[in-house]
Amino acid sequence: GADVLILGAGQAGVQLAAALREGGHDGRILLLGEEPELPYQRPPLSKAYLSGKADAPQLRLRTDAFYAENRIGLRLGARAVRIERAARRVRLASGEALAYGHLVLATGARNRALPVPGAALDGVMQLRTLAEAEALRRRLGTARRAVVVGAGFIGLEFAAVAAARGLEVTVVEALDRPMARSVSPLVAAHLRAAHERAGVRFAFGAAVTRIAGEAGRVAAVETADGRRFPADLVLIGIGVVPNAGLAAEAGLAVADGIVVDALLRTGDPAISAIGDCARFPCRFAAGAPVRLESVQNAADQARCLAARLLGRAAPYAALPWFWSDQGALRLQIAGLSVPHDRAVLRGDPAGGQGFSVFCFRGGRLAGVESVNRPLEHVLARRILERGLDLTPEQAADPAFDLKAHAG
Ligand code: FAD
Known part of the structure; x- marks a missing residue:
């Protein structure tokens, strides 16, 4: 006891x-x-x-x-x-x-299981535990073609590692963009483009109906629209x-x-x-x-x-924040940026210096998604934690001193 x-x-x-x-x-x-x-x-x-x-x-x-x-x-x-x-x-x-x-x-x-035939075939994997990661890492050594089901955090992180190791990687996703539940369309588009430059292919709006096998081993992922994606390794990353x-x-x-x-x-x-x-x-x-x-x-x-x-009860009030590393991209999120009704850009996504998307809900800053902008992420956390006012115009203005504002 x-x-x-x-x-x-x-x-x-x-x-x-x-x-x-x-x-x-x-x-x-x-x-x-x-x-x-x-x-x-x-x-x-x-x-x-x-x-x-x-x-x-x-x-x-x-x-x-x-x-x-x-x-x-x-x-x-x-x-x-x-x-x-x-x-x-x-x-x-x-x-x-x-x-x-x-x-x-x-x-x-x-891990959420994918309820389709073939999900138990050899070579169909998930990633939550060290044991699963060990098995996956071993497979990466010999696999040539990977299909990732689900373009969420884990699917994309895996895709980046697999592509960097020279595998042919296809990400199959039911929705129309990556990380639809976690980031703004702007950041999603940027992530997608970066993965595509690294050689990753995407199939959006594609619902997996079956995983096909040969002699008990995975051979392909099939989607409702009749497409077939050959694979010798399948990672299910659907939450x-x-x-x-x-x-x-x-x-x-x-x-x-x-x-x-x-x-x-x-x-x-x-x-x-x-x-x-x-x-x-x-x-x-x-x-x-x-x-x-x-x-x-x-x-x-x-x-x-x-x-x-220990006798010092206080309501839980910490600011949520997240990060994800995908290839050369470090995504950091301060607050809960989804859902939002307005998103403004700070910095230039094409410029190579990183950028942030400031997301507003009901006129108030709800969350900030930063790509390769660690300092801005820290400032965003401070602003959100302190509940400081920030307008979309201020957020978008490169001349506005965010650091001084965050205090
Ligand atoms: P867990 O870490 O899941 O621990 C729960 C433990 O409880 C498990 O070990 C489980 O076996 C045990 N357990 C469950 N039921 C029982 C039972 N009945 N009896 C005994 N034991 C039981 N978060 C980030 O912020 N940034 C990231 O970059 C990030 N990357 C991630 C990458 C991967 C591959 C994964 C899987 C997660 C990632 N996360 C990330 C999420 C983060 O790891 C989780 O949010 C965090 O581990 C949650 O901690 P937890 O203690 O609540 O649950």
């Missing part, structure tokens, strides 16, 4: 355990994780790790010694299968029960599904994520949820509660929850 039992030893769970100890929590902390490896960072899986620039030990969130030194119990390769709220304990797949004082659901998300099953079965509210309030509490005062699995009210969102998938969100929610468990 533990005073604080954390389900999920990912970005959020590990940060919570560390923040509790840093903040002086003296009780027992137990981190439970299904994956066998020491907890690691996922972002490099589709970047430095995939391209061979980093290896698994460099991805670790903390060293092995950190857990022992901080008296953080770590149970890896252990899956929780049931929450027994009345008895305040969690049942593991092994049958063992763990008692808790406070239970934290930091269970993350899993994730939050791991909320345990919460739902325990009678907690779930709506594409475990529903929590501004203090990150579920309906049971002894159970909280943080990170990719949680849906929470966000003051930077258009209205309805959101579920975000980012390191920032996982880490900041962990810190917020740690503070509450």
Whole structure:
């Protein structure tokens, strides 16, 4: 048993355990994780790790010694299968029960499956875990033609790495542009052009209906409009599904994520949820509660929850921000830029010096998408965090001193 039992030893769970100890929590902390490896960072899986620039030990969130030194119990390769709220304990797949004082659901998300025939063929892969990244990296060594299903963050990061390694890469996407749910049409067009210059081909408006195989191995991806894209490697990158099953079965509210309030509490005062699995009210969102998938969100929610468990409760109010590396492009997003009703450009996308798109919603700055403009991203974060006024005209004016404005 533990005073604080954390389900999920990912970005959020590990940060919570560390923040509790840093903040002086003296009780027992137990981190439970299904994956066998020491907890690691996922972002490099589709970047430095995939391209061979980093290896698994460099991805670790903390060293092995950190857990022992901080008296953080770590149970890896252990899956929780049931929450027994009345008895305040969690049942593991092994049958063992763990008692808790406070239970934290930091269970993350899993890949959304592509529901078409052939999705289980050899050579059809996904990318969420280190094990999957390892398998994918190995395949990259021999594959010649890759088809990526889904032009989201992970699909495009993978496409950039695969193209740089000399593979023929086609990205098949149901919508009409890349990253339609995450960035403005302007940035989407720029990303598309950059990938095309690197040799990546796109098929938009294409719904995958079947993955064809030969002798159990993937051979091609087929779309509803009758096209056929030959492949010896297929990466499915069509988003994730939050791991909320345990919460739902325990009678907690779930709506594409475990529903929590501004203090990150579920309906049971002894159970909280943080990170990719949680849906929470966000003051930077258009209205309805959101579920975000980012390191920032996982880490900041962990810190917020740690503070509450240490007796310093405050509503979660951190500014969301994201990044993605795609070939030579570093995309950074401050705030929630989608949806927006007006977008203005700062800088020249053709000029090679990077640019930003400032996105406004209801007359207020909602988010800023920067491509190779790290300083502007930092300033944008400051402006959004402080809720400073900024007009579209100011944002678009290269003579307007953004740095002085951000203070
Ligand atoms: P996770 O990191 O998913 O951890 C949850 C853990 O809980 C998992 O290890 C899971 O096995 C475990 N678990 C689930 N259910 C159970 C159970 N019943 N019992 C025991 N254990 C369980 N974000 C960015 O901000 N920038 C990026 O550039 C970026 N790149 C990414 C690239 C890739 C390839 C991926 C996959 C993600 C990327 N992300 C990026 C997203 C980021 O990694 C996630 O938002 C972050 O990991 C969320 O942390 P989490 O702790 O909520 O969930």
